[in-house]
Amino acid sequence: MANINLKAREIEVKIVYYGPGRGGKTTNLEYIFKTFRKQVTGEMVSTRTEGDRTLFFDFLPMGLGKVKGYDIRVQLYTVPGQVKYASTRKMVLKDVDGVIFVADSIKARRMKNMESLKDLHLNLKDYGISILKIPLVLQFNKRDLAEEGIPLLSVSQMELDMNRQLKVPSVAASAITGDGVGPTLKACLKLTLQSLKTQMGW
Amino acid sequence: MGNVALAGSLGFLGLGDILQLIGSSGGSGVLQIFSPYAHEPGSIYFSKGNIIHAHALSANGLDAVYALFGWLEGDFEFQERQMSVQKTITANRMEIILDGLRLIDDGETKILGPPTLEKTGSDPMAPPIIRRHFVDYTYVVDEEFYGAGDKVTQEKRHGNWIWVVLDGTLDIIKTTPKGPLTVTRVGPGAFIGSVTSFLFQENTRKATVEAITDAQLGILDSQRMAHEFAVLSNEMRSYILNLDRRLNQVTNACMEQFIQAGGGTIKALQDKRPIPARELQEKKLSKIQFGSACIVREIENGRLLLASLGPGDYIGEAPFLDIGHEPHQASVYASGSLKTSEVDLKPLCEEYEDLSLTLRNLIENVAVNISLTTNAAGNFLKRNRQKIR
Numbered sequence: 001m002a003n004i005n006l007k008a009r010e011i012e013v014k015i016v017y018y019g020p021g022r023g024g025k026t027t028n029l030e031y032i033f034k035t036f037r038k039q040v041t042g043e044m045v046s047t048r049t050e051g052d053r054t055l056f057f058d059f060l061p062m063g064l065g066k067v068k069g070y071d072i073r074v075q076l077y078t079v080p081g082q083v084k085y086a087s088t089r090k091m092v093l094k095d096v097d098g099v100i101f102v103a104d105s106i107k108a109r110r111m112k113n114m115e116s117l118k119d120l121h122l123n124l125k126d127y128g129i130s131i132l133k134i135p136l137v138l139q140f141n142k143r144d145l146a147e148e149g150i151p152l153l154s155v156s157q158m159e160l161d162m163n164r165q166l167k168v169p170s171v172a173a174s175a176i177t178g179d180g181v182g183p184t185l186k187a188c189l190k191l192t193l194q195s196l197k198t199q200m201g202w
Numbered sequence: 203m204g205n206v207a208l209a210g211s212l213g214f215l216g217l218g219d220i221l222q223l224i225g226s227s228g229g230s231g232v233l234q235i236f237s238p239y240a241h242e243p244g245s246i247y248f249s250k251g252n253i254i255h256a257h258a259l260s261a262n263g264l265d266a267v268y269a270l271f272g273w274l275e276g277d278f279e280f281q282e283r284q285m286s287v288q289k290t291i292t293a294n295r296m297e298i299i300l301d302g303l304r305l306i307d308d309g310e311t312k313i314l315g316p317p318t319l320e321k322t323g324s325d326p327m328a329p330p331i332i333r334r335h336f337v338d339y340t341y342v343v344d345e346e347f348y349g350a351g352d353k354v355t356q357e358k359r360h361g362n363w364i365w366v367v368l369d370g371t372l373d374i375i376k377t378t379p380k381g382p383l384t385v386t387r388v389g390p391g392a393f394i395g396s397v398t399s400f401l402f403q404e405n406t407r408k409a410t411v412e413a414i415t416d417a418q419l420g421i422l423d424s425q426r427m428a429h430e431f432a433v434l435s436n437e438m439r440s441y442i443l444n445l446d447r448r449l450n451q452v453t454n455a456c457m458e459q460f461i462q463a464g465g466g467t468i469k470a471l472q473d474k475r476p477i478p479a480r481e482l483q484e485k486k487l488s489k490i491q492f493g494s495a496c497i498v499r500e501i502e503n504g505r506l507l508l509a510s511l512g513p514g515d516y517i518g519e520a521p522f523l524d525i526g527h528e529p530h531q532a533s534v535y536a537s538g539s540l541k542t543s544e545v546d547l548k549p550l551c552e553e554y555e556d557l558s559l560t561l562r563n564l565i566e567n568v569a570v571n572i573s574l575t576t577n578a579a580g581n582f583l584k585r586n587r588q589k590i591r
Contacts, residue, residue, distance in 0.1 A: 005226050012226070045297035047304045054304065056296045080304075087271075088303040091218040 002097050002196055010073045012058075013192055015185070016092055017078045018120045019102035020112040024141040025078040027175035028102060029055045032076065032185060035178065036061070041073075047088075049080040054088060061189065067197075074189065093127050098135040098192035100184055102175075103158060105142045107151040110161065117162055135191035136168045139184045144174035207231065208280040217271050218299045220278055225251040225295045231283045237276035238334055238570075239314045241389070244270045247287050253298055254289045263290040264298070271302035272311040327581060329373070329384040330574035332567070334391030338366055341427060341560040342420035348372075354394060354411040354419065362405050364395030364424050364564070370417025375410040376453065380461040385409065385453055386574055393567040397446050399424055400431040408450065422560065430561055437545060438553050441487070444516050445568045448497075448525070451509040452575045459506070459582035468507045470496050474535035482529035487518040487547060493540035499532045499580060506583050508532060508576055521547060522554045523566065526573030 003012040017025040033044050040059040047054045058075040066072075079085075079092045101120060103113040121131040140158050153161075155172055163170055169187045173180025207229065208220075215223075217235070224233060228251040234243040235258070244258030246267055256266040258273075291298070305311040345368065348354055355361055357377055372394070373384045388394065399405050431439065474496055490513050497509040497517075508527065511517065517534055519525050528534050554562065 003226065007227055042296070043294055045294050045300060047297065047300040049304055050308070054300055056300060080307075085304065085307040087216075087218075087306045088300065091216070091299065091303055094219070 011070045012073045013097045014075045015098045016096045017100045020116040023102045023104040024175040025102045031178045031181045098188045102139045105152045135195045137188040138170040140172045143172050207282040231281045233280045237273040255287045272313045329387045331387045332392040333389030337391045341423045343423045344421040346419045348413040348417045352413045355407045357410045362399045364422045365419040368418040368420050370415045372413050383460045400428040449572050456579035459579050477534045485521040487545040488542035491541045493537045496535040523569040525569045
């Protein structure tokens with residue numbers, strides 16, 4: 001459930017990027033940070049967790065308008081997947097409002113994607129959240145690598161692997177060029193706000 | 203002094219969450235963290251929601267904030283006021299939180315907890331010290347002053363008084379054939395005296411208490427506490443008295459190790475088998491109806507018999523206490539005939555919550571004592587084994 005900051009008259013929405021290591025979560029966040037620089041209110045915070053970086057920043061997206069007179073502040077996080085980062089993960093996943101799962105399109109990473117998705121399911125469950133209920137968007141990242149002749153999973157294969165039961169929106173993307181990064185976040189924000197409206201009875 | 207704007211338990215709200223909460227409400231003031239394992243509170247200073255300074259024990263600045271992430275148990279209190287401290291921290295709040303948590307996960311920040319057996323302190327043979335961050339004045343009816351070297355109680359003499367240490371340090375001493383043994387050392391907030399004082403019968407002192415520095419003690423209203431104790435449920439009373447029994451057994455184990463009478467094979471275990479750890483659930487308390495059991499701590503080079511239990515005794519611990527024994531830090535060996543019944547914890551927990559602060563502190567004091575005395579006994583066992591080799 002989102003945090004409502006009465007002093008600042010803001011609703012803080014927490015979106016978490018999850019996915020296998022080196023799948024492009026950080027690149028997604030960095031792209032958003034650069035592109036929407038004017039809307040970002042603080043600096044980007046990063047902490048070096050083993051094999052992966054954990055990032056955070058928050059911003060006030062334009063065009064979302066106000067809800068009941070409140071601005072929407074979006075907090076974006078990536079979360080370290082390794083088992084040992086339990087306290088970090090707990091803090092990040094606590095009260096999460098929406099999740100973006102960044103999957104790696106490289107063929108060799110197929111199992112890693114599925115393992116990480118299962119991991120997300122279990123981690124959310126620990127905090128009493130169902131993966132079927134939380135606003136979730138899949139991103140099939142690194143589509144650009146096809147041009148370099150790296151064997152990729154087809155989008156339909158990835159849909160079959162990961163989205164057969166979830167049936168959530170999915171976006172093909174290339175975080176390094178920025179393709180699909182905005183639409184992924186937008187799709188997730190849309191779902192998240194819808195879900196918040198239902199939760200709060202607006 | 204400012205006003206307390208926010209206070210609570212770290213078990214419910216972790217430091218990461220507290221920092222975010224104060225940050226997002228733009229508070230200015232000081233956050234104090236009280237741990238039962240630190241003799242003074244840690245402090246984090248805020249100006250308009252930003253962290254500007256901190257200190258915790260010997261650490262200052264950012265290092266202190268990171269160290270405080272390791273204080274998982276205890277309470278916090280945020281007082282709102284204008285801050286005029288020197289700014290030593292400029293890092294972003296979220297960066298501090300994420301780094302603080304990462305350092306915990308990477309094992310770089312030490313978790314503050316009870317002294318453990320395997321840790322090598324400066325002198326492992328030194329008596330453990332019991333003190334609390336919080337001195338409880340609620341039931342104090344009179345104060346007494348003792349000079350260094352004065353005896354407060356004498357072992358085997360009669361007496362029913364219970365004291366809380368307000369200031370100074372005192373030794374709890376047992377007489378052994380090998381001379382006096384300081385079992386534990388107590389400081390501010392700790393209690394002297396036992397729950398058996400409430401039984402309205404001749405109560406003999408189990409140890410000599412001697413002030414090693416000038417000490418100020420508060421005499422507690424034991425009549426009032428005895429009355430409070432008397433109206434408790436049977437189960438609660440019997441559990442509390444059982445804790446005291448467990449403490450006595452552990453103290454004896456410690457003395458045996460001190461005079462080196464223990465060791466070798468433990469006879470009491472010969473007809474018993476260990477209960478597999480998975481059957482000893484956390485937060486479960488059972489009462490022995492029939493048969494017997496032993497509580498044993500397995501140490502790398504030996505076993506330490508902590509307690510021998512029979513009908514009426516309890517196995518496990520209530521969720522509100524940590525005595526540092528079974529199921530995690532000690533094994534249970536049971537006779538073939540052992541029969542137990544499970545204690546309904548819900549009413550017990552509710553009753554505990556309703557106890558007066560002083561009575562709860564006194565009971566916790568027994569639990570801490572059990573845990574620390576057990577560690578001391580373990581250290582003696584280790585020393586004995588090293589000598590044999």
